[in-house]
Amino acid sequence: MTAVLDLAEDYVALNRGRDKKRATLRGLTQINLFFENSTRTQASFEIAGKRLGADVMNMSVRTSSMSKGETLLDTAATLNAMHPDLIVVRHQHSGAVALLSAKVDAAVINAGDGRHEHPTQALLDALTIRRRKGRLHRLTVAICGDVAHSRVARSNMILLGMMENRVRVVAPPTLLPPDIDRYGVEVFHDMEKGIEGADVVMMLRLQQERMEGAFVPSQREYFHRWGLDQQKLAHAAPDAIVMHPGPMNRGVEIDALVADDPARSVIGEQVEMGVAVRMAVLELLAGARERG
Numbered sequence: 001m002t003a004v005l006d007l008a009e010d011y012v013a014l015n016r017g018r019d020k021k022r023a024t025l026r027g028l029t030q031i032n033l034f035f036e037n038s039t040r041t042q043a044s045f046e047i048a049g050k051r052l053g054a055d056v057m058n059m060s061v062r063t064s065s066m067s068k069g070e071t072l073l074d075t076a077a078t079l080n081a082m083h084p085d086l087i088v089v090r091h092q093h094s095g096a097v098a099l100l101s102a103k104v105d106a107a108v109i110n111a112g113d114g115r116h117e118h119p120t121q122a123l124l125d126a127l128t129i130r131r132r133k134g135r136l137h138r139l140t141v142a143i144c145g146d147v148a149h150s151r152v153a154r155s156n157m158i159l160l161g162m163m164e165n166r167v168r169v170v171a172p173p174t175l176l177p178p179d180i181d182r183y184g185v186e187v188f189h190d191m192e193k194g195i196e197g198a199d200v201v202m203m204l205r206l207q208q209e210r211m212e213g214a215f216v217p218s219q220r221e222y223f224h225r226w227g228l229d230q231q232k233l234a235h236a237a238p239d240a241i242v243m244h245p246g247p248m249n250r251g252v253e254i255d256a257l258v259a260d261d262p263a264r265s266v267i268g269e270q271v272e273m274g275v276a277v278r279m280a281v282l283e284l285l286a287g288a289r290e291r292g
């Protein structure tokens, strides 16, 4: 993991310069296959591949033959016959990306599968934390909000837990996954207690589209108890940073004044780190595949 972040650090510098292109992936073909909407992840994977010289194809799933009933596995076999080298996949079902990866020769990157995992998001969050805090261990990180439906939360609980951080989840009982105990995190049902002294406050989007008939609190009520405003943030460490993977629901899980606070919010930096981290991931995976 450190190797990914160290390489991404080089790409942060490259991306801030005038000449942003490298030929590292020249001759390789990258397909971006997004079955679910995305702004940050899809755009950053496209930019990352192009900056490294790959031929990048964004496949439009809505206008593909999947709309005529072609299955995921037949789609995978069809794309495989075109010999892509890298396939970036986002899918609404947990496990779909792993299933697809077993059917193709290309290196497959998980760009988010259902409520399961979003590994490159956790890597870009780790890079952002490391740059801002100077380390990625022995920090208190509070992950707050809709943990139950969040692949971002899962990937972050795994990564940050591996790095010996104190990871807390702060959520109403109805928005915690039933298997929360397996992550070795501390659980809080009170926002102020949960973020007390935290170095990092990571807010999550309330994912109403995944709630499938479950009780959905009113947005006003949710914001009152679980939304991060300046009053609640005052309980965190004085130099705490505020993160959010996006897209944000302002006034639901986060107040606009906190989201836009240049002294606290690193939300824009997370997006910037996304391009650098994805360049590093593409390069390392392409290299590993070449070495067999």
Ligand code: CP
Residues within 6 Å of the ligand: 037, 038, 039, 040, 041, 042, 112, 121, 245, 246, 247
């Ligand atoms: N953080 C994230 O995955 O954002 P998108 O859904 O816009 O890609």
